[in-house]
Amino acid sequence: MPELPEVEVTRRGFADAIAGARIGALTMGKPLRWPLGVESAVLVGERVLRVRRRGKYLLVDLSTGMLLIHLGMSGSLRFAPALPAPGVHDHFELQTDRGVLRLHDPRRFGAVIWVQGEDAPLARKLLGHLGVEPLSGDFDVVGFAAGLKTSRQAIKQVLLAGHLVVGVGNIYASEALFRARIRPTAMAARLGPARVRRLHAAIREVLGEAVELGGSTLRDFSGVQGQAGHFQLAAQVYGRAGQPCGVCGATIRLLRQGQRSTFFCPRCQHP
DNA sequence: ATTCTCACCTGCGGGC
DNA sequence: TGCCCGCAGGTGAGAA
Incomplete structure (x- = not known):
């Protein structure tokens, strides 16, 4: 589904609201494209610093490390103070004191990955070969x-x-x-x-x-x-x-x- | 190195 | 109604 505009609209929809939030729990559903890459309990207590976008990836900066979120073909995010009970296609949920961030992705081509930073091996593999941002001044x-x-x-x-x-x-x-x-x-x-x-x-x-x-x-x-x-x-x-x-x-x-x-x-x- | 094809997964609409 | 096929907004892996 999502190309740059959809990902950017998604980002704008919750970036400010989630900034500064404290993570209370992180739960995963059925497998996505890659495993999370960290024990979810480790992230409890961390802060969400900000949400950036690189290509079709969302980069959620935490106090330590970052989450890379990709919506694949059928993914969409919700963010709200509270959400109804998860459905069969909800495969990631981040509970914070500012609200709940949830990934709905029927086809599961999407991904939620934790990496230490943009230089982590997996981050480099996924982001390293990406071209320039079309809406930035770098696109000449x-x-x-x-x-x-x-x-x-x-x-x-x-x-x-x-x-x-x-x-x-x-x-x-x-x-x-x-x-x-x-x-x-x-x-x-x-x-x-x-x-x-x-x-x-x-x-x-x-x-x-x-x-x-x-x-x-x-x-x-x-x-x-x-x-x-x-x-x-x-x-x-x-x-x-x-x-x-x-x-x-x-x-x-x-x-x-x-x-x-x-x-x-x-x-x-x-x- | 570049280019091409396949695979991953679920749901939906159309044709029989 | 039910089944089978093709199609759907992405992209890494492997082959040629």
Whole structure:
């Protein structure tokens, strides 16, 4: 489910409220992608200092160490003073004196991992190869263009890989490429300066707008208060195969790239 | 090194 | 109604 906008909306929904909280208990349900990596009782009494985001990971800084939380494909977090009894798909819960943080994740591709810091081996394995933050000043056109030049893959695949720029998943890759009028199958290294510039701007715009709209709620995503997102209503190609393009009227097409669906307008997005 | 495919897991909708 | 198939917002591991 969650790409950068959904993760950022999630983060904003509880970061301030949980900052300074004291951990009373940490409980895990069925296994997630990786084991927690620490005896949960060890964390009792620690403070939650702040909540950051790196790509699609949430970094919850504790007095000692940090929790890495990833929402996978179907994860969502809730945070409230109290929550109803956990359901069968609730697999992580952090009880604090400020409220309860709970992960709901039916498919369990998500993860909650404790590491000592960002230099811990597991943290380096998961975060070390991540590209730049698209909404930060580090995401510059020159560096982006240089990175694209090194890849013979289709541009959509390069965006999804996250080695150049993080946070762009299956929805926003299709949307950004549509706005930049670039065919998703175009070879990254072959994109000219004008297209690279348009794509750079489109990525920032699409992700920024999506954050403002509360993310996309296709099936079950919701923010930490359970609120739905609305970007899906603004999507111009994602999930719209067979419908007319809002710009030119041509029929939106669907193709498979790396076993993922890609949506594009065959007229607006030139090969 | 780069690129591609598979695997992980559950639920849902469509076709028979 | 029930069963089987394909599909779903991610990404590390292993193979080629």
